[in-house]
Amino acid sequence: MVLRIATAGSVDDGKSTLIGRLLHDTKTVFEDQLSAVEKASTRYGDGSLNLALLTDGLRAEREQGITIDVAYRYFATPKRTFVVADTPGHAQYTRNMVTGASASDVAIVLVDARNGLTEQTRRHLFVASLLGVKLVILAVNKMDLVDFDEATYHRIVAEATAHADALPAPVVLNPLPISALLGDNVVDASTNMPWFKGLPLLDLLETIEVPGDHNVGARLAVQWVIRPYSTEHHDYRGFAGRLTGGSLAIGDLIRVLPGGQQSTVIGIDRGGVPQDTAQPGEAISVQLADDIDIGRGDVLVAAVASEAPIVTDRIIADISWMVDKPLETGSRWIIKHQTRTAKAFVSAIELRHDVATATHSPAESLGLNDLGRVHLNVSVPLVIDNYDRHRPGGAAVLIDEATGMTCAALMIRDSE
Amino acid sequence: MTMIDSGTQATPAEIKQSVAELEDEAITIIREVAAECRNPVLLFSGGKDSAVLLHLAAKAFRPGSLPFPVMHVDTGHNFEEVITYRDMLVEQYGVKLIVASVQESIDSGRAVEETGPRPSRNRLQSVTLLDAIAEHKFDAAFGGGRRDEDKARAKERILSFRDHFGQWEPRAQRPEPWNMLNAKIRPGEHLRAFPLSNWTELDIWRYIGIENVALPSIYFSHRRTVVERNGMLLSVGGPVVLEAGETPFEETVRYRTVGDASCTGAVRSTASNVDEVLVEVAAARITERGATRADDNFSDSAMEDRKREGYF
Ligand SMILES: Nc1nc2c(ncn2[C@@H]2O[C@H](COP(=O)(O)OP(=O)(O)O)[C@@H](O)[C@H]2O)c(=O)[nH]1
Ligand SMILES: [Mg+2]
Numbered sequence: 239m240v241l242r243i244a245t246a247g248s249v250d251d252g253k254s255t256l257i258g259r260l261l262h263d264t265k266t267v268f269e270d271q272l273s274a275v276e277k278a279s280t281r282y283g284d285g286s287l288n289l290a291l292l293t294d295g296l297r298a299e300r301e302q303g304i305t306i307d308v309a310y311r312y313f314a315t316p317k318r319t320f321v322v323a324d325t326p327g328h329a330q331y332t333r334n335m336v337t338g339a340s341a342s343d344v345a346i347v348l349v350d351a352r353n354g355l356t357e358q359t360r361r362h363l364f365v366a367s368l369l370g371v372k373l374v375i376l377a378v379n380k381m382d383l384v385d386f387d388e389a390t391y392h393r394i395v396a397e398a399t400a401h402a403d404a405l406p407a408p409v410v411l412n413p414l415p416i417s418a419l420l421g422d423n424v425v426d427a428s429t430n431m432p433w434f435k436g437l438p439l440l441d442l443l444e445t446i447e448v449p450g451d452h453n454v455g456a457r458l459a460v461q462w463v464i465r466p467y468s469t470e471h472h473d474y475r476g477f478a479g480r481l482t483g484g485s486l487a488i489g490d491l492i493r494v495l496p497g498g499q500q501s502t503v504i505g506i507d508r509g510g511v512p513q514d515t516a517q518p519g520e521a522i523s524v525q526l527a528d529d530i531d532i533g534r535g536d537v538l539v540a541a542v543a544s545e546a547p548i549v550t551d552r553i554i555a556d557i558s559w560m561v562d563k564p565l566e567t568g569s570r571w572i573i574k575h576q577t578r579t580a581k582a583f584v585s586a587i588e589l590r591h592d593v594a595t596a597t598h599s600p601a602e603s604l605g606l607n608d609l610g611r612v613h614l615n616v617s618v619p620l621v622i623d624n625y626d627r628h629r630p631g632g633a634a635v636l637i638d639e640a641t642g643m644t645c646a647a648l649m650i651r652d653s654e
Numbered sequence: 655m656t657m658i659d660s661g662t663q664a665t666p667a668e669i670k671q672s673v674a675e676l677e678d679e680a681i682t683i684i685r686e687v688a689a690e691c692r693n694p695v696l697l698f699s700g701g702k703d704s705a706v707l708l709h710l711a712a713k714a715f716r717p718g719s720l721p722f723p724v725m726h727v728d729t730g731h732n733f734e735e736v737i738t739y740r741d742m743l744v745e746q747y748g749v750k751l752i753v754a755s756v757q758e759s760i761d762s763g764r765a766v767e768e769t770g771p772r773p774s775r776n777r778l779q780s781v782t783l784l785d786a787i788a789e790h791k792f793d794a795a796f797g798g799g800r801r802d803e804d805k806a807r808a809k810e811r812i813l814s815f816r817d818h819f820g821q822w823e824p825r826a827q828r829p830e831p832w833n834m835l836n837a838k839i840r841p842g843e844h845l846r847a848f849p850l851s852n853w854t855e856l857d858i859w860r861y862i863g864i865e866n867v868a869l870p871s872i873y874f875s876h877r878r879t880v881v882e883r884n885g886m887l888l889s890v891g892g893p894v895v896l897e898a899g900e901t902p903f904e905e906t907v908r909y910r911t912v913g914d915a916s917c918t919g920a921v922r923s924t925a926s927n928v929d930e931v932l933v934e935v936a937a938a939r940i941t942e943r944g945a946t947r948a949d950d951n952f953s954d955s956a957m958e959d960r961k962r963e964g965y966f
Contacts, residue, residue: 240672271805297958298825307824309808310801312854319664319672321852333829340831461685466718474717480682509677510716520674521681521714534689560829574834577689633832642815642838647831 244323244338246362247348252379256418257324258289263425266313308338317444332607333560336647339365343448344373351384354394360401361593367405368556370626372449376413382420386430391415404596454628455540457483459576464523476523477532482630487515491541494532496549496619501526535578537621547623547631551616552654558609558647565604575634581617613654625649673861680849681714687794687847690837694722694794700736701912702869703798706858709867712747723750727779730757731893731915739870754786774917784820787844794845802854806958814846859935863928875908875926886919
């Protein structure tokens with residue numbers, strides 16, 4: 239299985255350097271890329287090899303020595319394949335951290351050993367908690383600059399653990415001391431820190447077990463209806479989409495939501511090839527025994543689902559606000575949930591999360607990079623799940639009708 | 655088939671599974687864009703990535719037919735084998751083909767041929783592409799771009815928003831949490847969709863092997879008359895004209911990418927089938943663009959610059 243990793247932490251904590259180090263030490267970097275980085279290191283720096291330039295690929299990033307946008311890199315070891323999202327640390331790019339973390343199994347949160355926890359570190363731990371990132375690795379970096387001091391490391395780990403325990407959904411930290419620049423505990427165990435008995439980062443990433451998804455029963459949000467209209471497949475109607483939540487088999491009884499009609503699965507195709515069963519994650523098309531009016535946005539749900547979804551037009555969701563224009567009570571947006579696009583009205587802003595203290599306070603509006611909780615009225619009923627139970631059924635985005643920009647990520651917690 | 659694969663020690667079953675997951679993701683993206691956009695088009699260069707893309711798109715709607723046309727931005731600097739192959743695929747899949755010609759853009763004065771001894775038409779493709787998108791009122795164009803190809807591509811979203819001028823603005827990209835795609839655009843704007851974003855060169859070859867995706871013959875080893883230029887082997891004939899002091903020679907080569915023939919280099923290789931190519935790809939120490947694209951080696955940000963101008 240592919241392990242999806244996102245980096246997090248303040249600017250200059252060494253995220254890009256760490257990813258560069260991982261790519262370099264696993265021999266994933268191609269010769270021409272390395273020589274390009276050597277050349278760029280001379281142009282943008284003091285000439286010593288700057289591994290961050292392996293992921294900081296935009297001209298502005300190289301000129302300013304910062305990460306502006308998420309970069310995706312791929313590497314494989316004999317044991318596992320990895321996708322790494324290197325995210326920016328600046329507060330103004332928190333939305334990119336949310337994006338990177340949303341699709342990740344593991345977040346590596348870096349801390350500069352000299353500075354300890356910063357507001358950004360706390361913010362990123364909070365984001366990891368809110369987004370339900372399954373595994374969090376706390377990498378205390380730049381240990382070379384604190385003489386590889388054990389007490390410093392333990393102090394930072396204790397501080398981070400206290401914060402992680404206080405989060406709305408507590409996060410378990412896997413801590414380790416590293417030097418991304420020198421490579422200590424990245425691929426090879428550090429000889430400078432014999433007091434650390436844990437695995438180096440790569441070994442940890444290769445062996446760490448990702449908790450499986452909850453089985454809530456099969457869900458299929460219809461993306462597209464396949465109607466060939468050819469003589470050969472005259473009566474074929476395939477409801478195409480990605481299966482989530484649980485497996486599906488021919489003969490299974492399903493319910494169509496929000497309509498409520500029932501039918502039986504009589505055919506499953508994956509990429510046009512018939513199969514008897516399908517597993518979560520597979521892009522399939524499903525044929526049903528009955529001629530029911532089903533279109534894009536409808537959801538097929540296993541009739542005997544272990545956890546039934548909720549059909550509602552009033553939702554309560556945690557929100558990450560991503561644009562300058564503020565979110566205000568009474569404002570209107572486009573909501574995209576699964577394959578349904580509808581209008582949404584902000585009926586209330588319940589609170590704003592204070593990421594530094596892991597508490598919350600009342601709020602009139604939410605600004606760029608704020609995290610909060612809102613109540614929305616939606617123009618049509620949605621088929622929702624609690625985000626922590628079934629992510630695809632609990633995730634949504636808000637879009638600005640006027641600009642088309644994606645403004646928010648929503649983690650649905652409940653119906654009103 | 656047997657998979658000889660030294661990239662990882664993954665078993666054939668694991669390889670099949672990981673490629674199948676990439677296929678599920680790509681098909682989901684293709685269906686989503688087809689559903690959300692009014693008038694999409696699939697860009698087809700005849701290269702291996704667009705061959706895989708077309709294969710996936712056909713699978714996404716089976717047993718129905720492809721609900722959008724296919725467009726080839728024709729530089730006029732072609733490998734003959736690729737055009738033959740393109741026409742064969744169009745026939746086989748029964749898709750509608752649109753050819754947007756760079757030569758016509760030049761003839762009508764919309765684009766100006768680069769001057770100097772070695773004009774490449776890579777950059778000019780952007781003009782022809784944007785004109786064709788406007789002419790046919792396409793609101794989305796599927797491309798075979800992969801994030802592992804280039805450091806600027808590594809930053810691009812699955813749905814890449816383009817303004818009235820077709821430009822990519824890396825600082826103003828739309829976040830895609832949970833890979834949820836926002837295809838909302840205003841008149842005059844359009845989207846580029848990259849269903850293969852998360853594939854690597856190795857994944858592409860594995861998929862080609864498992865699915866028996868047909869490719870132009872130049873991807874496999876053959877004898878060819880070439881000339882060495884800036885460390886790159888260019889096929890003699892067509893747009894590549896011998897310069898003073900250059901001596902052509904015969905070599906056993908294959909191509910790792912297919913682009914404008916004037917600047918796409920061949921690599922020395924005896925790999926004559928997918929298994930042998932896979933061994934080569936797994937052992938390669940140079941990226942496919944670095945090895946075979948003269949234009950990307952001109953400057954550190956060549957790809958970013960072209961993308962900003964509306965390139966694929
Ligand atoms: N001494 C030392 N410097 C480091 C280490 N890791 C990163 N740096 C330096 O810290 C600076 C910021 O690193 P970068 O990777 O760009 O940080 P990012 O903003 O988190 O991506 C660069 O100058 C790095 O060379 C480390 O382990 N030790
Ligand atoms: Mg960085």
